[in-house]
Amino acid sequence: MSNSINIGINEQQRAAVGEGLSKLLADTYSLYLQTHNFHWNVTGPFFQSLHTLFEDHYTELAVAVDDIAERIRALGITAPGTYAEFAKLTQIKEVAGNIGATEMIERLVESHETVVRTAREILPLASDADDESSASLISDRLVVHEKTAWMLRSHLES
Template sequence: MTETNSIGLHEGSASQLAEKLNHLLANYQIFYMNVRGYHWNVKGSNFFELHTKFEELYTDLLTKVDEVAERILTLGHTPVHAYSDYVTMADIQEAKDVHDGEACVRGILKGYQTLIELQRDVLSLASDADDEGTASQAGDYIREQEKTVWMLNAYLG
């Protein structure tokens, strides 16, 4: 008899997924703060449009931070919640003293590329574990963010 959690997933699979999701959460938190910083500090001729766009992006990222943490809880595990842990766990590095609009957009592109790659790993693991909830969440994020990457690349020319 296999051990399952409260939503019927094998506990070993749920544990692996929670670990991957905590890694994703750490990256979301660092990326969120980077985009927030870009919003505050961007300068240049495109200030108004970038300032507004960055606010839209960081608002969406903050929503996803909450959703990823809640998915970890749904799996029966605890989301990492110390910023010091995020810094050590994340692949995305903190962006400091970035003011140039194009550099901000490039930083955002790099962040999304990292998230998409991590989410593909989550999607694969969730699919193998028959975890439709996590797979659906990851798939939705990937679809949205791929479109954002396309648009940001188009913005840069």
């Protein structure tokens, strides 16, 4: 039995989609970590609602990280899995120190929009490769991050 992958997507296309998904994985994991940090450290009059909201978000992101990594593996690519690899690949800006609840929400909006832009960049790679599985995963992530950014932005309106 051969170890070669024959799923109807050539090696070059699988590598390109896998590389793109690796960036999406790094952004998603970085956003997961940022959201978890904010869950732990949020304070103020909206503590309970934000604490719960952030928990809902990081729980969803934890599942997404696994789904993205498993898709990368299904393409025959090694999924990045270290902080050093994620730091090289992510576009999410790290937050230094503790910040207030409003700034946390602003940063999360920015981070979700960053993930949206990353997903939009790689969607054509999957589409061009006729990789419906990856394209579907990317499209699903677009829906989640666009909706989450909208909902978070709603918290900032006066």
